[in-house]
Amino acid sequence: MELLAYILVDGLIYGAWLFIVSVGLTLVFGVLNILNLAHGSLYAIGAYAAASAVGAYFALGGDAFPLGSYVAMIGGAAIVALVLGPLLERGLLRHFYDRDHVIIVLVTYGVFLILEDVMKLIWGVTPLFVSEPYSLLGNVELGPLYYVAYDFLVIAVAILVGLVVWFTLNRTRRGKVVLAVIHDREMSQTMGVNVDRVFMVSFVAGVFLAALGGALTAPMISVSPGIGVNVIIIAFAVVIIGGLGSIEGAAIGAVFVGIARAASVHLLPEAELFIIYLVMAGVLVFRPEGLFQKTQARKI
């Protein structure tokens, strides 16, 4: 019984992190129809930017008000999104929209390769440590175990992100325009929607969410080259399980995968590395389009 509780708590923490990391991917796929292989790199850049921002914050005398380092983290992610988002979408991806699906995947693979090295050029290869924000909130006692309070902050942020994205899409005018574009790009263009702008804004939002995921993770790990390579595949698994392009699906998929991984860590540690893909393969066998994807009519 106790074990079950641990699995649940660990799974929720991991699932929350997974959701933040993968929701941007599903958003970009939903709106732009692009499976962005560079998502993991954007996550890594977010982590680096946040590490630099937090470092700068404390160097400039932030010790007096350490909680401000959270603002610095989010600011770092926002800068990444505002710089890289328009650059990638307007400067590169836009030229491939009329090409085959796979070509765009390959283009983002190229972006992934480029960004991996750009990160090394900017931040070097020595790992960065910014653990201050991680320990700021102290510990939480849950039964006989201690959890770092920051982990629960991640859960809170995940819920907040989910709500904001859901609210924006479903309850605001701009969000409904985005939904219209998802539903039928050409038709909404004829109705006077500026599809180009919807694309760019959505892509920037996707980049911000990826970078935010990285920024939140930065205090928990040593930020070093290659952290994005694994993340992308895990995020894919989550998004595929939930159904590509579905926000609710990403949330369910994240919790699903999070608990599956936590269970495997506690019960069968050997399987931890591939349990995620196993879950994904399992879901796809029974629900080929993912848990939340509506079936589409085939065009003859």
Place this chain on the structure above:
Amino acid sequence: MSFARSVPVACVLALAVLVAIGLMLPEWAMFLTTMAFAKGMVALGIVCLMRAGLVSFGQGLYFCIGAYVSGLMANWTGITDIFLLSALGIVAAAIVAAVFGPLLATYRGIFFAMLTLSLSMILYGFLSKLSVLGGTDGLNVMAPTFLGYAPEGRALGLALYVFTCTIVVVAGGLIRVFFDSEHGLIALAIRDNELRVEYLGASVRNEIAISYVMAAILGSLGGVIAGLAIGHVDPEFSYWTTSGEFVFVAILSGYVSIGAVFISSVVLEVVRSFSNLYFPNTWQLSLGIFLLVVILLLPNGLGSLLSRLKRKKRSS
């Protein structure tokens, strides 16, 4: 019918040219070409699927299976004969593909890509955790023998090169014949409109399953050669970035010409080696830029360039 006869002729010619070139190559270039051809085999498998409009982002799975078969067989049973190892690699890949092929054949587009990717990542996770198979360090592969002939040093490199060229040419010839056969043409039709193919009475699922098994066999052969050439295998063979490179080669070559696949593979390997040499810290960057430029400038791959040249020659 003249075409069917011209395939063997072209194969013999290609092999003669390749071997002649090989005799002149320095050792490093021979190794590079061997590796490029081995990877080209995997990419050729992806091209088989691409003709039916599918892209597998997990051919690393079979590349890895082939490599591990050659490594494990040598370590466990002492088999080092390259022909036997290749045969075993083919059998292993065919069995695995026969299990997954029919299942995967119901998926299309991005789902096919992601499922194949997840299969290869399952193997990666599995191999990384299994200490019997060397874990993340992988294991060393003994030098191969060729029907009792056990060369060393440069002779070994040359023997492996000639073997690779032979496999490439034979496989290339067979695949060409397949592409021009009824089955191969149905694959092209699936790419255009699979529903119509079904209405015309052909089974799309069977066709895709066949292409998938063939792709698996080609991938495994490439893996056997690569494992033996490097002398070491590790789970990275099955990692998604490895598979990504194969897809790159396949896209770079397009699905028209088979020769283009191996040329693209050599081009990629050369670009990689040289950027490794001259920009050791930013070789990924140069590779990525190369990739983007190629996709921008050659929308239909290198193969389209070759066939355009051919057409020009014919018209002039």
